[in-house]
Amino acid sequence: MQIAICEASLSELNKMEEILSQHTFEYTSYSDVTRLIRDVEEKKILFEFYLLNIEADGYHVIEVAKKLRSLSPNSLIVFLTNDEKYMPLVFEIRTFDYLIKPITKQKLDLVLERAAHYLSIDKKYFSFTYKKIRYILDASKILYFEKRGRTAFIYYEDELYKCNMTAAEILKQLDNNNFVQIHSAYIINLNYIKGYTLKYVLMRNSFLTNFTSSNGKKLTKLPISEKYKKLTKNKITNFIKR
Numbered sequence: 001m002q003i004a005i006c007e008a009s010l011s012e013l014n015k016m017e018e019i020l021s022q023h024t025f026e027y028t029s030y031s032d033v034t035r036l037i038r039d040v041e042e043k044k045i046l047f048e049f050y051l052l053n054i055e056a057d058g059y060h061v062i063e064v065a066k067k068l069r070s071l072s073p074n075s076l077i078v079f080l081t082n083d084e085k086y087m088p089l090v091f092e093i094r095t096f097d098y099l100i101k102p103i104t105k106q107k108l109d110l111v112l113e114r115a116a117h118y119l120s121i122d123k124k125y126f127s128f129t130y131k132k133i134r135y136i137l138d139a140s141k142i143l144y145f146e147k148r149g150r151t152a153f154i155y156y157e158d159e160l161y162k163c164n165m166t167a168a169e170i171l172k173q174l175d176n177n178n179f180v181q182i183h184s185a186y187i188i189n190l191n192y193i194k195g196y197t198l199k200y201v202l203m204r205n206s207f208l209t210n211f212t213s214s215n216g217k218k219l220t221k222l223p224i225s226e227k228y229k230k231l232t233k234n235k236i237t238n239f240i241k242r
Contacts, residue, residue, distance in 0.1 A: 001025045001026070001048050001049055001112075001115065001116055001119060001176065002025070002026050002027070002028075002046070002047050002048050002049070002176075003020065003025050003026065003027040003028070003047060003048070003049045003050075003051065004027070004028050004030065004036060004047040004049070004050050004051070005017070005020075005027060005028070005029045005030065005051045006030040006031075006032070006033055006036050006050070006051065006052045006053060006061075007029070007030075007031070007051070007053040007080065008031055008032065008053055008055075009053070010031075012053070012080075012101070012103065013029055013031065015103065016051065016103060016108060017029060019105050019108050019109065020108075020112075023112065025049075025112070025116075028045075028047070033052070033060065033061055033064045036064070037064050037067060037068070040068060040071055040072070041067075041071065044166075044168060046072060046075075046168050046169075046171075046172050047072070047075060048074075048075055048076065048115075048119055048172070049075065049076045049078070049096075049112075049115050049119075050065075050068060050075060050076070050077045050078065051078050051080060052064075052065060052077065052078070052079055052080065053079075053080045053081070054079045054080065054081045054086050054090070055080075055081050055082060055083065061079075062086065062089050062090060062093070065077055065079075065090070065093050065095075066093055069093050069094065072172075074172070074173075076096035076115050076118065076119070077093060077094075077095050077096055078095070078096050078097045078098070078099060078111055078115075079095060079097075079098050079099070080099050080101060080103060081098070081099075081100065081101065082100070082101045084098075084100065096111075096114075096115065096118075097111050097114075099111065123139060123173060123174060123175040124138070124139055124140070125137065125138060125139055126138075126139045126142060126154075126173050126174065127173070128154075128161075128163040128165060129163070130161070130162055130163050130164070135161060135163075137154070137156055137161070139173075139174060139175065139178075140178075140189075140191070141156055141157050142154060142155070142156050142189055143155040143156065143157070143188075143189055143192045143203060143204060143205055144186060144187060144188040144189060144192070144203055144205075144222065145167075145170055145186065145187040145188075146185055146186055147167060147184065147185045147186070148185070150164055151163075151164060152164070152165050152167075152170060155205060167181060167184070167187060170187055171187065174187070177238075177239070178190055178191060178239075180228075180231060180232055180235040180236075181228055181231070182201060182222065182223075182224045182225070182228050182232045183222070183223055183224060183225040183228060184225065184227075186222050186223075188201060188203060188222065190235065190236065190239045192204045192205075193236065194217070194219050195219070196224075196232075196236060198224065198229060198233065199223065199224055200221050200222060200223050200224055201221075201222050201224060201232075201236075202219045202220070202221055202222075203219060203220045203221075203222055204219065204220075205219070205220035
């Protein structure tokens with residue numbers, strides 16, 4: 001789960017960072033909403049979960065939350081505050097929760113657990129539109145994604161689909177525990193790895209085979225780029241340990 005924290009108080013921010021560091025979630029900290037919205041709008045940085053201090057600039061933060069909701073409709077937003085007066089306004093934005101300060105480990109752990117569970121349920125399916133047709137696929141049956149220019153090819157059991165999505169948009173819908181980007185062109189489902197080295201992975205694939213294993217099985221060999229080598233190794237190692 002990728003988290004954005006926006007908190008003007010350094011002490012509160014440090015407290016939440018300490019709690020989050022005890023989990024496996026990835027998080028980015030912001031001291032003001034302006035930089036957060038700039039990263040989302042201009043740099044296209046996508047988060048699944050937002051922790052926003054509403055008291056930094058009251059109604060302005062609510063407007064920012066509305067903007068975040070329009071840019072990332074499936075993300076979860078939690079407001080942090082000392083005051084309940086904003087509650088009627090924030091629920092207009094489909095707020096996931098509203099935490100009253102002080103933010104304790106118990107409070108934050110509970111909302112993180114609920115969010116992770118919610119997102120894991122939501123990520124059982126992968127949806128996209130292609131040529132005006134809406135598709136909904138079982139994510140567990142997706143072998144891997146291949147990007148070729150603006151087009152993404154979805155290798156799904158014995159079928160092949162196309163969609164026009166960026167790698168970031170694809171990853172946004174996927175379970176971070178089961179999928180990993182290994183190259184600018186490839187996002188793979190860890191459940192279908194048959195072998196790997198630091199330079200490539202071997203995948204099950206009915207469409208294209210370019211590698212023969214020692215037992216004669218036809219597999220697909222996909223490259224791991226230098227940029228994603230460390231991430232891929234860590235993800236595969238953690239996946240095997242599960």
